[in-house]
Amino acid sequence: MTQLGEIQQAILTGESAAVGSLPVPESYRGVTVHADEVDMFEGLESRDKDPRKSLHVDDVPVPELGPGEALVAVMASAINYNTVWTSIFEPIPTFKFLKKYGKLSPLAKRHDLPYHVVGSDLSGVVLRTGAGVHNWKPGDEVVAHCLNVELEGPDGHNDTMLDTEQRIWGFETNFGGLAEIALVKANQLMPKPDHLTWEEAASPGLVNSTAYRQLVSRNGADMKQGDVVLIWGASGGLGSYATQYALNGGAIPVCVVSSPEKAAICRKLGAELIIDRSAEGYRFWKNDDEQDPKEWQRFGAKIRELTGGEDPDIVFEHPGRETFGASVYAARKGGTIVTCASTSGYMHQYDNRYLWMNLKRIIGSHFANYRESWEANRLIAKGLIHPTLSKTYPLEETGQAALDVHRNAHQGKVGVLALAPEEGLGVRDEEKRAKHIEGINAFRGA
Structure with a gap:
């Protein structure tokens, strides 16, 4: 049996604590992109770029373990949109992030390689900890949140997301979670919820924490009971957690989806106010250069029809260019548009009159700090928020x-x-699992 096989066997037989006495292998399998392939999709539209061609499963060396770090045997991981961006080399190849990080210190130089092991989620077991790590030990079952910070300057000590050296692990750093072994900082680790499977526990990570900060935290929209919350993509990775937080926090979600099947999922979560944008035929852009304010108005009228005349207190934004003009229009007077992504395009356009004359606010929200991620994971562990896992692939089919x-x-x-x-x-x-099984399986087979 290989060294990695011995580690896997110890975990599968419930003897995770034994991994500390087992040797760490010299190499492991990881999902990678290659620096010499960054031009492989040149000339293609984004939608035509195929991650199956750029994502590889390679045997790579186990990285050196530094102070304040941990090596984790990865049982399961998950796909986030940043892995899609990495795989299609947009908006820039991630090797530029790795090269910049590599210049920071001799230890950071490890990350500047001609391959990038990707992935920003994991569940697994701690294999080794570096010098100065006190809260975690080999054998601990963990999940990881994806904030990588240095915290040597003052800016990040009020909110670690403001650290001048803040990066997203597995996207702007190497040795990510789509692999059999991952390298993380100890302040990324959190306890694995004990009622979940490995794949269920791995899946909330990035999106759950992002939704928590964006919607619940004081650093985001600071949602309160009774708020009307417009949620784009309400059955997707981010939106499915936003919908749960709105319902769990006494708010009123208005879920925007693109099919009857996605509407059915939102209803399964407990949402009642749903807009199927495909069925309604909304076209917010007349062409590539001009939006259609009449469509904004029609959309706003639909929201008020559902809410009994109320406009959204909060708009949960992440599609970006395609929807942002409608979002600014739809928010109530004094309302908040909080954005964390731009999956349909980064260059937003909106009519600023609806913003300034109606005292609305746009808040930028990016991932979450350790405290916010810990709270989001705590809610998962308590069964108040559930994973939204719908399908699982083996490592070989990550593409x-x-x-x-x-x-x-x-x-x-x-x-x-x-490794699972x-x-x-x-x-x-x-x-505990039996009490929450319906919520855990809400997205299964969808």
Whole structure:
């Protein structure tokens, strides 16, 4: 049996604590992009770029373990849109991030390689910890949040997201979670919810924390009971958590989806006010250069029809260019548009009169700090928020998993198994799981 096989066997037989006495292998399998292939999609439209061609499963060396860091045996991971961006080399190849990071210090130089091991989610077991790590030990079952910070300057000590050296692990750093072993900082680690399988526990990470900060945190929209919250892509990776936070926090979600199947998922979560934008035929752009304010007005009227005459207090934005003009228009007077992404394009256009004359606010929100991520994971562990995993692929088929997300042919989150040989493993509290099984499985088979 290989060294990695021994580690896997110890975890699968419930002897995770034993991994600390087992040798760490010299190499592992990781999902990579290659620096010499960054031009492979040149001339193609974004939608035509195929992650199956650029994402590889390679045998790569285990990186050196530095102070304040941990090596984790990865049981499962998940796909986020940043892996799609990485795979199609947009908006820039991630090797530029790695090269810049590599100049920071001799330790950071490890990340500047001709290959990039990607992935910003994981669940697994701590293998080793570096000098100065006190809260975690080999054998601990963990999930990881994807904020990588240095915290040597003052800016990040009020909110670590403002650290001058803040990066997203597995996107702007190397040795990510779509692999059999990952390298993280110890302040990325959080306890694995004990009622979830490995793949379920891995899937909330990035999107759950992002939605928490964007909607619930004081750093985001600071949602309160009774707020009307317009949620774009309400059955997707981000939106599915926003919908749960709105319902769990006493707000009123208005879920925007693109099919009857996605509407059905939102209803399963407990949402009642749903707009199927495809069925309604909204076309917010007349052409590539001009938006259609009449469509904004028609959209706003539909929202008021559903809410009994109320406009959204909060608009949960992430599509970007395609929807941003409608979002600014639709928010109520004094309302908030909070944005964390631009999956349909970064160059937003909106009519500023609707913003300044109606005292609206646009808030930028990016991922989450450790405290926010910890709180978001705590809610998962308590069964108040549930994973939105719909489908899981083996590590070898990560390219197909990323293509599903790229083409929006998925619901919720798409998981990837690493050292876990099959789905359904890793549950430590069957009684708690039984209480929440309906919520846990809400997206399964969708």
